[in-house]
Amino acid sequence: MNFNFNYFMPTRILFGHGKLNELETTEYIPGKKALIVIGATGAMRKHGYLERVTRILDRREIKYVIYDKIMPNPLSEHVDEGAEIAKSENCDFVIGLGGGSTIDSSKSIAVMAKNPGKYWDYIIGGSGGGKPVINGALPILAITTTAGTGTEADPWTVITKSGSREKIGWGNDDTFPKLSIVDPELMISVPPKTTAFTGMDAFFHSVESYLAIVNQPTSDLLSLQAINLISHNLSIAVKDGNNLDARTKLAWANTAAGICESLSSCISHHSLEHAISAFYPNVPHGAGLTMLSVAYFSFIAERHPERFSDLAKAMGEDVDHLPDKEKAFAFINALKKLIKEIGLEDEKLSDYGVKEADIPEMAKNAFDTMGGLFDVTPIKMTVEDVIEIYKKAYR
Numbered sequence: 001m002n003f004n005f006n007y008f009m010p011t012r013i014l015f016g017h018g019k020l021n022e023l024e025t026t027e028y029i030p031g032k033k034a035l036i037v038i039g040a041t042g043a044m045r046k047h048g049y050l051e052r053v054t055r056i057l058d059r060r061e062i063k064y065v066i067y068d069k070i071m072p073n074p075l076s077e078h079v080d081e082g083a084e085i086a087k088s089e090n091c092d093f094v095i096g097l098g099g100g101s102t103i104d105s106s107k108s109i110a111v112m113a114k115n116p117g118k119y120w121d122y123i124i125g126g127s128g129g130g131k132p133v134i135n136g137a138l139p140i141l142a143i144t145t146t147a148g149t150g151t152e153a154d155p156w157t158v159i160t161k162s163g164s165r166e167k168i169g170w171g172n173d174d175t176f177p178k179l180s181i182v183d184p185e186l187m188i189s190v191p192p193k194t195t196a197f198t199g200m201d202a203f204f205h206s207v208e209s210y211l212a213i214v215n216q217p218t219s220d221l222l223s224l225q226a227i228n229l230i231s232h233n234l235s236i237a238v239k240d241g242n243n244l245d246a247r248t249k250l251a252w253a254n255t256a257a258g259i260c261e262s263l264s265s266c267i268s269h270h271s272l273e274h275a276i277s278a279f280y281p282n283v284p285h286g287a288g289l290t291m292l293s294v295a296y297f298s299f300i301a302e303r304h305p306e307r308f309s310d311l312a313k314a315m316g317e318d319v320d321h322l323p324d325k326e327k328a329f330a331f332i333n334a335l336k337k338l339i340k341e342i343g344l345e346d347e348k349l350s351d352y353g354v355k356e357a358d359i360p361e362m363a364k365n366a367f368d369t370m371g372g373l374f375d376v377t378p379i380k381m382t383v384e385d386v387i388e389i390y391k392k393a394y395r
Helices: 019-023 049-059 076-088 100-112 193-211 219-240 244-262 268-281 285-303 307-312 324-343 356-370 383-393
Strands: 012-015 034-038 063-070 093-098 140-144 157-160 167-170 179-182
Touching: 012 019, 012 093, 012 244, 019 049, 019 179, 034 049, 034 076, 049 063, 049 093, 049 179, 063 076, 063 100, 076 100, 076 157, 093 100, 100 140, 100 157, 157 268, 157 383, 167 268, 167 356, 179 244, 193 219, 193 244, 193 285, 193 307, 219 244, 219 307, 219 324, 268 285, 268 356, 268 383, 285 324, 307 324, 356 383
Parallel strands: 012 179, 034 063, 034 093, 093 140, 140 179
Antiparallel strands: 157 167
């Protein structure tokens, strides 16, 4: 465990059943006119969540403008366009309503609503300009409707540069939401497969935060709790989406995993997946992580087995009786079992159109765009190592 760390968590979180209703009375709404950011799929309108939010804003005499072009793998052009609307409409805060893509986009839009140029001017990695953010960001209110990215509890935002294969995570102290509402009742509508994908995203945030060399006491506690909750509740929610107890436990696991990302870090597993979904935007992030996971974590466990037995125990495995060499791989076996329980064992990269011939270029992309996560991975990795993992995962 790392006892040399920084701890900064400025987000106020309202968590629990019916918490969206507290938007009616909370004193922490951070402005008088909002840009409401939602996805292009229409789900927020279909399920009535947008109407619920706007009705509350109307009653509170808070004005708003709606921006509804965000894609599942969000694009920089929509960040820039949304920011221009926020500027021209004199919005003084941003509401991200939906899953990780919309809340991530709301963070990025909030930055660009107060700073000049294009979003990619500020990105670190790839072709990003790396400019410092001088003017901060508009305040952000996050209302999450999925249990996947944990973005309601961290500063990170993942955006793909339009017209390119660069999908990069970025953020700073200004991109923490000021207020986040986590209401599990809003997650009942998430379909089974999306529940599985998003749940595995949260699972891997927790696993990676525990393995990262920047782990620390609080992230360790929350990581193991989240892993335990997801391991025991994700299959329940996949099979019965109306099970509010399971949805609530997954919602907390997701938020806890987001806090872990703030206090520790993801590792290069995410770098490898970002390259895949940058090349093939139709690959859901959680699906990509899952399809890579057995090959990736087996590679790490073979070379650095420390901490893997803790992960296995968190998943409910009895490892104390096992020889030391087998303890690390108890986690791999538990992972395989979880993937089967939630119906993802037959997911294949080739089914999403991923070509094996692209593997060398994707491996290089993982280092070029998200190389920082290799620095906090518990082993040193090369492009050749990444190629090997991709090939083992490919089918």
